[in-house]
Structure formats: structure tokens, C-alpha cells
């Protein structure tokens with residue numbers, strides 16, 4: 342009798358590691374496993390916590406009907422060979438704090454995590470989630486020396502989802518029928534592109550007056566803070582995890598989705614040596630291309646103002662990191 346055994350290699354799915362098993366990291370692990378996208382390694386500095394979360398997620402597998410491996414660890418060796426590494430490690434905002442207040446603490450954490458992760462998974466694509474998002478993505482790019490198509494930040498997918506949600510609520514339509522794109526930095530200076538927002542192809546400018554659109558844009562800009570004010574003990578994590586999982590999905594399944602992604606610009610949109618959110622095609626290789634939209638004068642100006650503030654904070658964080666390393 343011939344024994345035909347399916348090679349375990351053939352049945353293996355890619356490995357995705359998540360550094361930081363807090364609220365965003367653990368919810369993201371759940372999304373990735375339950376969408377059956379990849380095996381997941383959840384790493385945190387807190388002893389026992391990622392192991393406990395991984396066990397809890399494993400115990401749901403029979404109910405959720407998937408068979409993904411989920412490992413909790415404090416050791417980077419367990420992340421070896423990851424196709425994607427996502428960094429959510431760091432502190433979230435407290436009420437009244439801006440994303441930039443997080444700069445000091447999170448810069449060191451993200452740089453260390455990125456270097457360690459890439460040492461164990463030299464071919465990985467790196468997705469940064471930690472705030473302040475655009476600055477952290479730049480620092481991780483600088484620290485790892487990765488080609489720019491393999492390092493990116495998640496913010497635009499979340500900010501766009503928030504804008505879409507508020508449009509859908511205002512019009513009383515199905516959220517999935519609303520499509521919008523938010524560019525720029527992840528913060529008060531983000532650039533929601535109202536004239537490109539549609540409900541199944543109908544521009545929202547046909548459906549809503551200018552004041553209403555401006556109110557929805559403002560709510561989008563304030564979307565993170567609105568949630569921090571309500572929760573008080575932390576920030577948003579359900580929608581951020583969903584938004585990150587969409588990027589993971591597009592890479593793992595090579596979907597080439599066109600999504601707003603924080604990327605290192607080399608002249609696109611007239612911007613150089615800065616990380617900011619612009620439309621990118623995401624596939625198996627990471628960022629396959631950057632789309633340069635024909636922006637209006639005011640949109641382009643808003644994008645440049647947004648980039649300038651990121652640039653300032655990159656310089657500040659480089660000073661801080663320099664001071665830390667010279668102690």
C-alpha cells in the first residue's frame with residue numbers, strides 16, 4: 342500500500358509576527374487567525390501575557406473553525422522566518438495626550454523591536470502601527486535599512502474607515518457602499534479627500550452639503566481622540582486591528598489592493614525623505630507601486646503641511662534617540 346502523505350510544507354501558511362500583545366496586537370492576532378490568513382506569533386515584554394492570550398485564542402479555534410497556529414512568546418527566536426512583522430509595541434495615548442507626546446517613549450521601543458524582528462526574519466515585510474505613526478515608520482525604516490517597498494505604516498486605512506463610517510451614518514446607507522480615502526499624516530493634519538469619496542460611485546458632494554461634509558471631515562480628524570476621551574484608559578483597537586488585517590490580507594493573498602499606506606517618499610507628490618500616507622498598491626512584495634493622484638492646489642498644500650509636521654517630529658525624535666544612545 343502506498344502511503345501518500347501531504348507534505349506539512351504544502352499545508353503551511355505564512356507566519357505573521359506581532360510585536361506588542363496589547364489591545365491592538367491581540368485583537369489583530371484574533372483577526373488574522375480567524376480570517377485564516379496566517380499562523381501568528383504574538384510577542385510582548387510582559388512575561389506570561391502573550392502566552393496566555395495565545396492559549397485563549399487557541400481554545401477558540403474549534404468554535405471559530407480554523408486551525409491556525411498561535412504562539413505567545415517573549416523571545417524573538419520564535420518570530421524567525423516571518424513573512425510579515427507588525428509592530429504595535431509601545432504606549433497608547435491617555436486623555437489629553439497628543440500622538441506626538443508618545444514620541445519619546447515609543448521611538449526607542451519601535452527602533453529596538455524593528456531591528457530585532459528583522460534580525461530573525463531578514464526577508465519580512467514590516468508594518469508599523471505604533472504612534473506617532475509616520476515618525477515611527479520613518480525611524481524603523483532608518484534603523485533597519487529595509488528597501489522602502491518592505492516597510493510601511495498603518496493609519497490611512499483606519500482614518501478612511503472612520504470617514505466612511507461617519508458618511509454612512511449621516512446618509513443612513515450601508516458602510517460597505519461608502520468608499521473614501523484619507524491621505525497625509527496620522528493626526529490632526531490628515532487629509533481626507535472629500536471629492537473622491539463616493540457612495541457606490543456617487544460623489545458625496547452630490548449627496549451632502551459643504552458644511553455637513555466639513556463636519557464629517559472634522560470628526561474624522563478627531564476620530565482617535567473621540568474614542569480616547571470615551572474609553573479613558575486607552576485608545577481604539579477594534580477598528581485599528583481590522584484596518585491592519587486588511588493590509589496583511591492584501592500582502593498574504595497578493596491582492597494588489599489600492600490602500601492609503603504610510604510610505605517613504607522619494608519625490609512623489611513633491612515630497613522627499615519623509616513618511617506619509619498616500620495610495621499604494623499592496624501585494625506579495627509589499628508596496629508594489631505608489632499612485633500619484635492629481636491633487637487640487639488646496640489638497641496638495643494640506644499634504645505638504647502634514648508632511649512638514651512629520652518632518653519636524655522626525656528631527657525631534659532623532660535628537661532624542663541620539664541623546665539616549667550617548668548616555
Ligand code: TXD
Pocket residue numbers: 360361362363364365366384385386387429430431432433434443447450454469470471472473474495496499527575576577578581
Ligand atoms: O492608526 C494607528 N496607527 C493606530 C496606532 C491606531 C490605534 C493604536 N495606535 C497605537 O498603537 C497606539 O497609540 C500605541 O502606540 C500602539 C499600541 O496600542 P494599544 O492600544 O495596543 O496599546 P497597549 O494595549 O498598551 O499595548 C502595547 C503593548 C503592551 O502589551 C506592552 O507590554 C507592549 O506593547 N510593549 C512591548 N512589547 C514588546 N517589546 C517592547 N519593548 C514593548 N514595550 C511595550
